[in-house]
Amino acid sequence: xxxQFIFSFLSTLGFAILFNIPKKSLIKASFxxxxxxxxxxxxxxxxxxxxxxxxxxxxIVAIISEIFARKFKETVTVFVIPGIIPLVPGAxxxxxxxxxxxxxxxxxxxxxxETMFVAGGIAAAILIISSLTRMIFQVxxxxxxxxxxxx
Amino acid sequence: xxxTMKNILALAVYAGEIMLKNGAETYRVEDTIIRICHAYxxxxxxxxxxxxxxxxxxxxxxxNNDDNVITFIKRIQIRTIDLxxxxxxxxxxxxxxxxxxxxxxxxxxxxxxxxxxKYPGLLKIIGAGIASAFFGLLLGxxxxxxxxxxxxxxxxxxxxxxxxxxxxxxxxQNFIGGAIAALLAIFSxxxxxGMNIDKIIISSIMILVPGVAITxxxxxxxxxxxxxxxARSAEAIIVAISIAVGVGAVMNTWIYxxxxx
Numbered sequence: 067x068x069x070q071f072i073f074s075f076l077s078t079l080g081f082a083i084l085f086n087i088p089k090k091s092l093i094k095a096s097f098x099x100x101x102x103x104x105x106x107x108x109x110x111x112x113x114x115x116x117x118x119x120x121x122x123x124x125x126i127v128a129i130i131s132e133i134f135a136r137k138f139k140e141t142v143t144v145f146v147i148p149g150i151i152p153l154v155p156g157a158x159x160x161x162x163x164x165x166x167x168x169x170x171x172x173x174x175x176x177x178x179x180e181t182m183f184v185a186g187g188i189a190a191a192i193l194i195i196s197s198l199t200r201m202i203f204q205v206x207x208x209x210x211x212x213x214x215x216x217x
Numbered sequence: 218x219x220x221t222m223k224n225i226l227a228l229a230v231y232a233g234e235i236m237l238k239n240g241a242e243t244y245r246v247e248d249t250i251i252r253i254c255h256a257y258x259x260x261x262x263x264x265x266x267x268x269x270x271x272x273x274x275x276x277x278x279x280x281n282n283d284d285n286v287i288t289f290i291k292r293i294q295i296r297t298i299d300l301x302x303x304x305x306x307x308x309x310x311x312x313x314x315x316x317x318x319x320x321x322x323x324x325x326x327x328x329x330x331x332x333x334x335k336y337p338g339l340l341k342i343i344g345a346g347i348a349s350a351f352f353g354l355l356l357g358x359x360x361x362x363x364x365x366x367x368x369x370x371x372x373x374x375x376x377x378x379x380x381x382x383x384x385x386x387x388x389x390q391n392f393i394g395g396a397i398a399a400l401l402a403i404f405s406x407x408x409x410x411g412m413n414i415d416k417i418i419i420s421s422i423m424i425l426v427p428g429v430a431i432t433x434x435x436x437x438x439x440x441x442x443x444x445x446x447x448a449r450s451a452e453a454i455i456v457a458i459s460i461a462v463g464v465g466a467v468m469n470t471w472i473y474x475x476x477x478x
Contacts, residue, residue: 077354
């Protein structure tokens with residue numbers, strides 16, 4: 067598990083450099099990627115489903131990114147994009163297109179639909195977390211305003 | 218008054234352009250444009266952003282100039298990912314809402330952000346190698362595969378950024394990237410450096426693969442940005458096809474003509 071964390075940490079670090087994220091966030095973004103991958107591996111062992119595992123991994127990535135973004139006053143994107151990279155179905159997409167080229171349409175359908183569902187799971191996770199945090203912050207801000215008005 | 222309205226709009230569109238060119242989500246660009254216009258007391262702003270262009274109209278609501286609506290359109294042709302610039306423009310728009318900046322000062326700041334340097338080339342090349350090689354280990358490749366995908370990814374990155382300088386298009390770039398990946402993977406297995414051709418190829422093309430683009434496309438679809446969803450997924454599919462064609466061409470040549478030696 068520790069080895070997996072180190073590998074995904076370093077892989078995310080490489081992508082973070084390619085995406086040119088700010089210097090002070092490099093290590094934090096890599097940490098997000100590492101934790102997301104651990105969550106993915108763990109839930110893949112537990113539920114035996116790539117889609118569920120990607121969803122849970124992306125949820126963890128999004129939650130930690132939202133926390134980091136607020137704590138370190140950065141844009142959420144800086145943590146989310148490198149963080150989901152290890153989970154993202156790049157290999158699936160490649161296999162899907164390779165199936166098209168080899169005219170293997172049943173494999174195209176199976177790998178293609180799985181890739182779409184994995185990508186959908188990741189996207190849904192990020193969307194759900196970001197709208198939830200927005201809602202929570204809206205509520206707390208309203209409470210804060212009410213407090214000011216009443217006091 | 219009229220000219221300053223124009224300048225404010227130009228400033229907002231420029232900020233949006235920097236963000237969109239460097240891979241920001243469309244809703245974030247729309248938000249930033251509206252926030253900048255609000256900061257300069259323009260209440261009526263409507264912005265429509267797709268991955269290929271920005272459209273913004275403002276209504277000055279000013280009786281001196283016949284209530285003219287001003288519109289700006291900006292085409293975006295090249296898109297890369299540079300998260301540093303997105304975060305800088307975000308800070309910039311936040312700064313605008315909390316403290317007053319003149320339009321000229323704002324323009325200067327944005328120009329500075331637009332020309333911010335990236336990481337040095339050598340570091341990015343090594344970054345590409347590290348990213349691919351460790352991704353390969355996550356997929357379960359051996360340590361021999363690790364070294365070969367490390368070098369292959371670095372070579373792909375050098376080649377692709379060189380081709381990028383020649384103003385080529387998306388297809389050619391990724392086609393050549395995929396072809397190099399397949400060629401060198403076959404080579405490295407033949408000289409007994411690597412073990413699994415499959416894993417070496419997948420991990421070394423990871424730096425080209427549009428995984429983030431496809432995830433963002435689906436994010437756009439779910440949140441109702443249908444047009445940008447279509448544009449982004451089309452881009453992702455073209456990139457994936459061109460990589461697959463590059464790899465497929467080399468692999469098929471190798472198997473059919475050289476018998477998979």
